[in-house]
Amino acid sequence: MSACFPIAEKTFRDPQGRLYGEGNRIFREVYPQHSAPVLDWLRSPLAQRWIRQGRMASTTIVDAEPGHPILLEHEPIFFPTYPWEWPPSQWMAAASLTLGLCEEAVEEGFILKDATPLNILFSGSRAVFVDVLSFERRDPHSPLWIAYAQFVRTFLLPLAAYAYLGWPLSATQQRRDGYEPADLAPFLPILSRWRDPLRSLVTLPLLLQHMSRFTAARPRVSEDVASFALRRLLQSARKSLHALTPAARASRWSSYPERAQHYQAADREAKQAFVRSALRGMSPSHVLDVGANTGTYSRIAAECGAEVVAWDTDVQAADLNWRAAHSAALPILPLVADFARPTPAAGWQNLESASLLDRARGKFDCVLMLGILHHLLVADQIPLAAILEQLRELSNRWAILEWIPKEDSQFNGLCRGRQELYNHMNEGYFIHELSKRFLLCGHAQLANGRSLWLVERI
């Protein structure tokens, strides 16, 4: 059962226990009838090793009286996310971690019984398995991995739909249990349906689905055969995952920092110097980078010691940001998220997964809004006062903004002949609205006409 941390209420799907938050603390209650196997698992050298390695959520046994529910406490993950907010490389990392843990568990006599991306969160750029109740002792005579179908439905088929059909991974918000082979089959070209990995993920399962005698089978074999069959199945799942590695594609924004002609090298350097100096002066512990693109300023914030969450609407740009952060082990969490259309709450009674804004409020000491204001004003048609109010709500203290004048080529490009609507939108108006909500603490004027503002919440 998926039991993810970003909860708005208590979880209810897991028959073994429930997860709930109290203030900033995360607790998990395990029901008495399941307490012995859970303690056996949590005290095993394997679980302890994964916790030390940071691959499984840090868990402390708070109370374990026989005959009573066990109380566990988890170390909270700073910014909980959902798979529908991850760029493709994060999906790959989450799937790889899930398979890797299952492979190791099989070798040590355990098995993973829930394999869904909802059981993974990211701490910075590192994937962490959070549902500690998802492992159990393996029946040594069973050659089956019961969670295999769930792994395919919730990891491999969404990745296949993204790779072969271009279906956005964000669409999985509507598919808690992923896709069925029949969802993809009608849209796949006939030839590629018979090539791996689609042959074993879509075509053959679809052909076999009416053979009910197979679905009732629970084979029991010798221990050797069971281990061999399980290892082979996991190897084949890994091979399919590898074959679904998304190709890096150029997008509208993925090479923007290199192509941006309205920024000369000197302007770019001045902007980076201002942001770096401001961040060093403030030393924020948590920074939100809105409109982060490929993460140039996220990395500057991380270099200044902050843990960064980076939002961008462009999947490829967020993917590049994650890959750069992951390879350098930086505490940056890039997400495909839109400041103007934040991820809504979802699930049962809209309480199972919290909205983006609910998760972000009160979390950040500093918010960066660089090169994004004109998009929100013109493309998304959000009034300046409303944007600044939202910014004030998201930042506990500081913000760094970039003002783009209406004469700027990018501002004009977005206006598309509606310039008269923005006649009032000058720097004076911006400063007037900004001053109502923030103290102006620092300012830099760039040669290209743009200006940078360091502000503190009133």
Added chain:
Amino acid sequence: MRWLCRGLNFSLMTIQFLAVFSVLTRPAYAYVDPGSGLFAFQIVSTAIAGMVFLLRRRLREFFQSLTMHSGPKREKAARQ
């Protein structure tokens, strides 16, 4: 040994395809439980893996028995 196993895998896959095609006579649009196709696929794959495992073991035992038979002869030849 490796090429033999690969060849065996390929043959089993071919048999699997033929078997699947031969039983595909039912209508395609009946209700099926979610995940049943993937589960059935896992059962078939597991059965094939089991067969591969047993065949490998038989083949290994066969080759080992050949080596064991030839072992004393070689020792005898070396002594002479």
